[in-house]
Amino acid sequence: MSTLVKIPAAETPNYLTEGRGIRSWLLTTDHKRIALLYLASVTVFFFIGGIFALLMRLELVTPASDLVSPHTYNELFSMHGIIMVWFFLIPSIPNTLGNFLIPMMIGAKDLAYPKINLASWYVFMLGGTITLYSMFRGGVDTGWTFYTPFSTIYSNTYVVGAALGIFVSGFASIMTGLNFIVTIHNMRAPGMTWFRLPLFIWSHYATSIIFVLATPVLAVTLLMVAVERIFQVGIFSSELGGDPVLFQHMFWFYSHPAVYIMVLPGMAVVSELVAAFSRKTIFGYTFVAFASVSIAVIGFLVWGHHMFVAGTSIYAAMYFSLLSYVVAVPSAIKVFNWTATVYKGSISWDTPMLYAIGFIGLFTIGGMTGLFLAALGIDVHVTDTYFVVAHFHYIMVGGTIMAFLGGIHYWWPKISGRMYPEGISKLSALTVFLGFNLTFFPQFVLGYLGMPRRYAAYPPEFQSLHVLSTAGATILGAGYLMPLIYLFWSWHYGPPAPPNPWRATGLEWQTSSPPPKQNFEITPVVTRKAYDYEGMKDELGLV
Amino acid sequence: MGPVVSVKTYMFTFLALLALTLSTVLIGFLNLGWGSMFVAVLIALGKAILIACFFMHALLEKKIVKLVIAGSILWFLILVTLTAGDYITRGWVAFGGK
Amino acid sequence: MSSALSSTAQKLMLREQYGTPEQQRETVTLGMWIFLATEVMFFGGLFMAFAVYRMRFPQGFDEGSADMSIVLGSINTAVLIASSFAMALAIHSAATGKQYRSVWLLLTTAFLGVAFLAIKFTEYYQHYEAHKVPGIWFETSKPEAGAMQLFYVFYFAMTGLHALHMTIGITLVIIYALRAAAGSFDSEYHTPLEALGLYWHFVDIVWVFLFAIFYISGLHT
Numbered sequence: 001m002s003t004l005v006k007i008p009a010a011e012t013p014n015y016l017t018e019g020r021g022i023r024s025w026l027l028t029t030d031h032k033r034i035a036l037l038y039l040a041s042v043t044v045f046f047f048i049g050g051i052f053a054l055l056m057r058l059e060l061v062t063p064a065s066d067l068v069s070p071h072t073y074n075e076l077f078s079m080h081g082i083i084m085v086w087f088f089l090i091p092s093i094p095n096t097l098g099n100f101l102i103p104m105m106i107g108a109k110d111l112a113y114p115k116i117n118l119a120s121w122y123v124f125m126l127g128g129t130i131t132l133y134s135m136f137r138g139g140v141d142t143g144w145t146f147y148t149p150f151s152t153i154y155s156n157t158y159v160v161g162a163a164l165g166i167f168v169s170g171f172a173s174i175m176t177g178l179n180f181i182v183t184i185h186n187m188r189a190p191g192m193t194w195f196r197l198p199l200f201i202w203s204h205y206a207t208s209i210i211f212v213l214a215t216p217v218l219a220v221t222l223l224m225v226a227v228e229r230i231f232q233v234g235i236f237s238s239e240l241g242g243d244p245v246l247f248q249h250m251f252w253f254y255s256h257p258a259v260y261i262m263v264l265p266g267m268a269v270v271s272e273l274v275a276a277f278s279r280k281t282i283f284g285y286t287f288v289a290f291a292s293v294s295i296a297v298i299g300f301l302v303w304g305h306h307m308f309v310a311g312t313s314i315y316a317a318m319y320f321s322l323l324s325y326v327v328a329v330p331s332a333i334k335v336f337n338w339t340a341t342v343y344k345g346s347i348s349w350d351t352p353m354l355y356a357i358g359f360i361g362l363f364t365i366g367g368m369t370g371l372f373l374a375a376l377g378i379d380v381h382v383t384d385t386y387f388v389v390a391h392f393h394y395i396m397v398g399g400t401i402m403a404f405l406g407g408i409h410y411w412w413p414k415i416s417g418r419m420y421p422e423g424i425s426k427l428s429a430l431t432v433f434l435g436f437n438l439t440f441f442p443q444f445v446l447g448y449l450g451m452p453r454r455y456a457a458y459p460p461e462f463q464s465l466h467v468l469s470t471a472g473a474t475i476l477g478a479g480y481l482m483p484l485i486y487l488f489w490s491w492h493y494g495p496p497a498p499p500n501p502w503r504a505t506g507l508e509w510q511t512s513s514p515p516p517k518q519n520f521e522i523t524p525v526v527t528r529k530a531y532d533y534e535g536m537k538d539e540l541g542l543v
Numbered sequence: 544m545g546p547v548v549s550v551k552t553y554m555f556t557f558l559a560l561l562a563l564t565l566s567t568v569l570i571g572f573l574n575l576g577w578g579s580m581f582v583a584v585l586i587a588l589g590k591a592i593l594i595a596c597f598f599m600h601a602l603l604e605k606k607i608v609k610l611v612i613a614g615s616i617l618w619f620l621i622l623v624t625l626t627a628g629d630y631i632t633r634g635w636v637a638f639g640g641k
Numbered sequence: 642m643s644s645a646l647s648s649t650a651q652k653l654m655l656r657e658q659y660g661t662p663e664q665q666r667e668t669v670t671l672g673m674w675i676f677l678a679t680e681v682m683f684f685g686g687l688f689m690a691f692a693v694y695r696m697r698f699p700q701g702f703d704e705g706s707a708d709m710s711i712v713l714g715s716i717n718t719a720v721l722i723a724s725s726f727a728m729a730l731a732i733h734s735a736a737t738g739k740q741y742r743s744v745w746l747l748l749t750t751a752f753l754g755v756a757f758l759a760i761k762f763t764e765y766y767q768h769y770e771a772h773k774v775p776g777i778w779f780e781t782s783k784p785e786a787g788a789m790q791l792f793y794v795f796y797f798a799m800t801g802l803h804a805l806h807m808t809i810g811i812t813l814v815i816i817y818a819l820r821a822a823a824g825s826f827d828s829e830y831h832t833p834l835e836a837l838g839l840y841w842h843f844v845d846i847v848w849v850f851l852f853a854i855f856y857i858s859g860l861h862t
Contacts, residue, residue, distance in 0.1 A: 110658040112668050178675050185607060186668045187658065212675055213618045216683035224687075227798060231776025235690055235794055240787040241698060243635070249626045250686055300621055304629065313633035316625075547736050548729075557726040564718050567853065568711060571860035577699055580858040587853035591846045598729045598842045605667065608674050615678035619685040627693055636696035 014417065014514040029114035030517055035100035036415070037121050042092050043484070045128060049083035052076050054477060057439075057470040063463050065456035073456035074141035075157065081144030083135075086166050087128050089400055090258065093265030094211075095124075095176060097407045098204050100415060102180060104508040104515065105198050107189025107524045112182040113175075120175040127169025134161030143454065145255070148236040148247040152228040160229050163222040170215045173261075177211025180204055189507070191526035195289070198506055198530050199282060202289040203268030206296035210257045210264075214300070218254035221247065245310050252303035260299040263363070263395055264292060266403030267334055270356050273406050274338045276504040277353035278345025281531035284337040291330035291337075298327040308379045317376055324374035331367055335360060350502075351425040355406025358433050362398025366391055369444065384454075387447025393440045402432070405483060412487065413497030417514040420490045424482065431479035438472025503540040505531050546603035556597040563590050577638075666832050673836040677843045684802070684847055691795050691854060694788075701788020705796070706859030708773060710764060714856040717760050718848065724753035725845045728814075732838050735831040740821060743834070747818035750841065754811040761804055768793070796855055803851060806844045813837055 015032045025033055056076050059067040068076065099117065103110050111117050134140060140162040142151040151159050184197075184205050225247070228234025236247045275282050282288055304312055304320030338360055347353070369391040372378050382388065412420050442465040447453075451462050458466070500509040505528075511520050528535055567586045571579055595601045601612055630636055659665040695702050731746030765774075772780040775794045783789055817837055820826070826834060 108658065112658065113672065114658065174676075174679050178672055178679075181675060182668055182672045185671060186664060212679050213614070213682055216679045217622065217686045220683050220686040224690075224798070227794075233775045233779075233790065233794060235694070235791065235798075240791045240794075241701075242694070242791060243630075246626075246690060246693065249629065250690070253622055253626075253686075300618065301625070304625070311633075312629045315632040316629035319625075319628075547733065550730065550733060553726060553729045553733070556729075557722060560722045560725075561719060564715060564722065564852075567857060568715055568860070571711070571857040574861040577858075579861065580695070580854060583853035583857040584850070587849045590849045594725060594842050594846050594849070598725050599839055604670065604674075608671060611671070611674045611678050615681040618678075619681055619688075622682070622685055623689045623692060626689055627696070630693050630696065636693075637699050638696070 012512060013516065014512065015517045016417070016514050018517045027118075029110070029118055031099050031103055031111050031114065031117055032415075032515065032517075034117050034121055035096050035098075038091060038095040038099060038124070041121070041125060041128065042088050042096065045083055045087035046092075046480075048132070049080055049088055050477060050480065052080035052083065054473060056080060057473040059456055060458075060466045061463075061470050063458050063460045068456065070456045071141060072139075074143075074454070075135075075139035077454055078140050078143050078162075079135050082131060082140070082162060082166065084396075085144055085258070085262075086169055087124075087131070089262040089396055090173060091124060091176075092400070092404050093269060093407065094180070094204060094207055094261075095120075095172075097269065097404075097411060098176075098180065098207075098265060101411065101508055102183060102201060102204060103187070104511070104519050105201055105506060106184065106187060106192055107507050107520065107526065108183065108187040109518045109520075109523075111179050112187055113179050116175050116179055120172040120179070123175065124169050124172035127165045127167070127172065129165070130168060131162055131165030134158035134165060137161070145251065146222070146225060146247075147251075148225065148228075148244040149238070152225055152234060152236055152247075160226045163226050167219050167222045167226075170219045173211045173215045177208035177215075180208040181212065184208075189524050189526055193526075195286065196526055196529050197289075199271035199285065199288050199292070200268040203264045203271065203292045206292040207261050207264040207268075209293075209296045210261050210299065214254045214257040214261075217250060218258075221250040221254070224250075245307065245312065248307050248310055249303070252306045253300075256303040256306065257296070257299045259392070259395070260295055262400050264295060266359060266363075266400040267292065267331075269403040269407035269410075270338060270359050271334075272504075272506070273352045273356035273410055274341050274360075275531045275533075276410070276502050277348050277350060277356065278342045279348075279503075279533050280341055280345040281529075281533060282337060283340035284333075285530065288334055288337050291333045294330040295327065298323065298330070302327050305374055305379075308376060309383055321374050321376050325371065328367060328371055328374075331363075335364055335367075349426075350409075351420075351422060351429050352406040352410035354426060354429040354433075355402045355409070358429070359399055359402045359406065362394050362402065362436070366394030366399055369394065382447050384452055385447035386443040386451045386453055389453050390440045390443035390447060393443070398436055398440070402436075405429070405432070408483070408487070410502070411508075412490070413501045414508055414513050414515065416491050416494070417497055418490045418492075418494030419497045419501065420483075420494060421486055424486050428479050428482035428486075431475060431482065433479075435472050435474075435476030435479045439469050439476050440472070442466075442468045442472075500540070505533060505536055505540070546600045548597060548600055548603075552597055556593050559593055560590050563593075662830070666835075669832050669836050670839075673839045677839060680806075680843060680847075684799070687795065687799050687802070688850065688854075691799070694791055694795070695854075698785060698788035698791065701783075701785030702792045703859045703862065704783050704785055705789045705792030706855060706857070707862045708768075708771070709796075709856045709859065710767070711856055711860060713760055713764050714852055717757050718852050720753050720757045720760070721845045721848050724750045724757070725842050727753060728838050728841045732831065732834050735821065735826050735834050736828055738828040740824070740826065743826070743831075744818050744822045747814055747821060747834075751811050751814040751818065754807055754814065758804060758807055758811075761800065765797075799851055800855070803844065803847055806847070810837075810841050810844055814841070 015030055028034060059073055065073065138158050140157045140159055142155050142159060146163065184201055224235055228236060233240065235242050236244050238244060271282055271288060302320055302324045304316050305324045308317050373382065373388065373391060409420060409425060446462055446465045451458055497513045499512050507524055510524065563586050567583050570582050575582065601609065656665060659668065727746050727750040731743045731750060734743035734746055768774055769778065772778045773793055775790050779790055781789055814837065817834060
């Protein structure tokens with residue numbers, strides 16, 4: 001497997017070979033090609049956001065603000081947050097794996113609106129270009145949260161540009177969510193009833209509900225910020241009698257559900273991986289399906305927990321705290337059910353499974369620390385400290401990014417028609433896991449000890465923990481570079497993959513690797529429930 | 544081809560909408576304090592229901608469409624209720640409070 | 642799929658990913674309703690913010706509302722309602738095979754939409770002359786100046802967004818009228834018209850609420 005001979009791809013025509021040249025890619029309406037367009041884009045955005053993170057961590061090695069000025073540091077964390085949230089995490093799994101797999105998993109030829117799908121990528125790229133342009137022209141320093149009145153009145157950076165870029169990319173989100181909902185309702189193959197759908201579909205359906213109902217509120221909120229900046233008068237300034245906290249209400253009405261947009265697709269992937277690599281049906285399928293929808297719904301009722309110290313009423317705070325505990329329940333149900341699935345399963349430790357198990361552990365830590373933060377008494381102490389930073393990175397990075405990598409590896413044979421190299425992939429999974437924990441665990445301690453977030457300079461007693469965190473960040477960075485390299489390599493040099501290398505259930509494995517343009521030679525008819533490993537034992541072959 | 548509603552129904556809806564507009568204006572001339580806006584919004588809700596049911600034939604569509612309509616209204620109410628709830632319970636509004 | 646298609650089937654333009662025309666129609670309809678749900682949340686954010694500030698500044702907002710021309714506002718409301726009526730009739734005509742009539746009704750819809758915008762911009766111009774445009778020229782001697790200015794920010798933002806949606810709608814109506822005139826639709830297939838109709842009625846509903854919140858509360862003064 002270590003020859004450098006370019007192994008020719010499969011002879012049969014597939015979605016990669018039908019239509020060549022750049023026009024066929026830029027004008028494609030094939031959901032699989034659009035998924036790859038998105039994959040290229042989000043990868044680029046990920047590394048840009050990662051560079052900002054690395055610069056931040058380098059600055060934080062020393063207590064003084066010596067590598068960059070405090071103003072530049074403000075721009076770094078703002079740009080890191082904006083790029084990572086809106087241009088990597090939100091589109092990552094839904095627009096790459098979701099786009100590629102949803103039609104296949106339901107037995108359809110494509111999404112309901114293929115042209116809208118392509119348009120969404122262009123809109124996304126337009127938003128990204130506007131945002132990057134603002135960043136490189138001079139940056140934005142308001143934090144990814146754009147709190148008023150700093151963002152509307154006092155900041156001297158490219159707020160309108162950044163807000164406009166995010167506003168535009170929001171339309172791509174809405175188009176995607178709309179497309180997915182309609183597809184899942186109307187385009188299922190015969191026999192594919194709701195409760196035979198893979199849980200990947202249920203989670204993406206829940207994600208799409210959030211896309212559609214939350215994103216418009218962000219759009220109008222950022223629009224109002226832009227209006228206030230341009231016309232020097234608006235609804236958030238106290239000069240006219242307005243309330244700056246109103247911005248926070250409107251912003252977090254979107255941004256809390258947005259974190260569920262970021263994690264639900266990760267959970268979607270994990271459900272698939274855990275079933276496949278335990279060779280067992282998911283324990284409590286119905287509970288997991290309804291838990292996904294519950295997370296999406298209840299997630300809209302908790303946004304005030306980001307505002308406990310902002311000046312909301314104590315009654316509002318108590319209500320939001322209570323609901324924040326409630327929203328943890330369906331997530332916990334999922335963790336219990338995945339664990340029960342693995343228990344007494346026939347487990348194989350391929351790379352995707354390593355990422356899936358990593359997700360379960362790290363997401364649990366992240367989720368539990370969220371419950372600490374939901375307690376008013378604790379939150380007053382640790383809000384706006386590194387405790388919060390560690391909490392959300394455990395979920396976003398330890399959770400979502402691990403799930404993303406696990407999913408990319410798992411479906412890589414289907415997408416590319418090639419196997420990735422298993423040895424180095426396990427090494428990089430381990431590197432990511434170790435690097436991640438070294439980066440972010442010290443941050444829980446830092447936050448608890450009082451280190452504020454968004455500060456470039458800090459008291460010297462915090463230095464050793466910061467040094468550990470930066471060391472971890474470099475290891476984590478190396479761990480992310482490795483798949484970039486070997487996955488690229490495998491595209492031409494990896495061994496060709498069979499249709500079902502993992503012997504998994506699921507319609508996507510019933511077609512060739514890579515699939516034909518129309519996904520299936522004949523429209524499948526579904527008769528089995530999802531993850532029917534027992535029933536399909538003979539069909540799928542030995543473990 | 545979607546559900547077909549008769550021209551007569553459309554005509555009655557049109558006239559009803561005009562009548563409700565007129566009544567909104569007339570009620571506005573009464574001095575009801577904050578009640579004016581409340582009644583105006585209520586009548587507007589009635590007009591919206593007429594437009595949705597007859598011009599948009601919402602009631603003739605599949606269950607999922609009705610769920611989408613109900614959901615959008617519910618979500619809007621979530622946004623308003625919880626946000627206004629904060630402002631009312633901190634006495635930030637002109638009536639009652641602390 | 643190689644046999645000669647009837648003209649109806651050709652007009653049907655059944656897209657590749659659909660199995661039947663009914664599936665295509667239902668899919669387009671569901672998609673448009675979901676898009677309207679996003680619009681509810683989009684305008685909804687501003688309605689919510691307006692509601693909060695209205696509760697805090699009832700006097701200032703009433704003063705702002707008293708400035709509004711109830712005559713022009715009412716006429717505009719009637720114009721939009723008529724345009725929705727025309728749109729509904731246009732689709733009905735298309736569905737019953739009267740394509741020629743549907744073209745004229747679509748053009749009527751567009752015309753009424755343009756009339757609405759003309760009246761609206763007249764109002765905007767009147768506000769400008771009265772120095773009531775926040776951020777450009779705002780002066781008032783009324784006691785609740787800040788609140789009044791807030792009212793006007795909402796007024797311009799919300800009616801402005803509505804006018805933008807109207808403009809997009811009018812453009813699409815004209816384009817579809819041209820397509821209808823070219824024979825693209827028939828009684829079997831006029832799904833794009835139905836979708837456009839939903840959008841148009843929704844924009845009308847938004848105006849109905851805007852009328853209620855901006856034009857009525859200051860009338861009694």
